[in-house]
Amino acid sequence: RKEVEQDPGPFNVPEGATVAFNCTYSNSASQSFFWYRQDCRKEPKLLMSVYSSGNEDGRFTAQLNRASQYISLLIRDSKLSDSATYLCVNHLSGGYNKLIFGAGTRLAVHP
Amino acid sequence: DAGVTQSPTHLIKTRGQQVTLRCSPKSGHDTVSWYQQALGQGPQFIFQYYEEEERQRGNFPDRFSGHQFPNYSSELNVNALLLGDSALYLCASSLGLNSNQPQHFGDGTRLSIL
Numbered sequence: 001r002k003e004v005e006q007d008p009g010p011f012n013v014p015e016g017a018t019v020a021f022n023c024t025y026s027n028s029a030s031q032s033f034f035w036y037r038q039d040c041r042k043e044p045k046l047l048m049s050v051y052s053s054g055n056e057d058g059r060f061t062a063q064l065n066r067a068s069q070y071i072s073l074l075i076r077d078s079k080l081s082d083s084a085t086y087l088c089v090n091h092l093s094g095g096y097n098k099l100i101f102g103a104g105t106r107l108a109v110h111p
Numbered sequence: 112d113a114g115v116t117q118s119p120t121h122l123i124k125t126r127g128q129q130v131t132l133r134c135s136p137k138s139g140h141d142t143v144s145w146y147q148q149a150l151g152q153g154p155q156f157i158f159q160y161y162e163e164e165e166r167q168r169g170n171f172p173d174r175f176s177g178h179q180f181p182n183y184s185s186e187l188n189v190n191a192l193l194l195g196d197s198a199l200y201l202c203a204s205s206l207g208l209n210s211n212q213p214q215h216f217g218d219g220t221r222l223s224i225l
Binding site for chain 1: 155159167199203210216221
């Protein structure tokens with residue numbers, strides 16, 4: 001089983017749609033998580049940290065369910081500029097600082 | 112405030128050759144991690160350097176080695192290149208080892224093996 005697994009893409013949605021991405025992780029001791037966004041042929045950029053209580057940043061909402069080892073990202077009112085690959089990331093620390101990435105879910109928002 | 116910088120941007124090599132990639136961390140950061148991203152995959156952790164020592168290593172063969180300099184910059188070396196080494200190589204920097212702060216990535220070096 002992969003350490004971080006994500007919904008297979010691509011997701012093709014119209015502008016204004018709400019879309020949700022899911023991610024599961026295998027390491028129950030994991031403490032922190034991130035969502036990164038990666039545009040085609042570019043570097044990953046941090047989108048949001050994920051907190052146990054859930055957190056919201058504008059149109060984006062991230063949630064963590066530790067019991068189910070499940071993370072989600074919700075995007076409301078999708079924009080054309082949201083088209084990218086979204087990477088679910090497990091952050092492992094303890095004498096090191098290591099990111100475990102999922103394979104990514106591709107989102108294509110169309111007019 | 113300079114971000115993470117990597118060089119070169121692109122590189123073409125042939126099988127069996129050796130390559131060195133370079134990374135300068137974001138100003139104020141002291142920890143450098145290297146990742147390999149094959150087409151259609153998420154980045155895979157290669158190793159991490161802190162205080163000029165390799166602190167953690169992913170599942171990569173000994174052909175992959177690295178170094179960190181006193182100014183915190185780092186190099187990734189790959190020997191005996193294989194076709195499968197073709198990928199985007201990403202450098203990320205952060206502050207300290209036991210931090211929950213996210214890592215910041217450079218633009219990457221795109222390595223093609225012919």
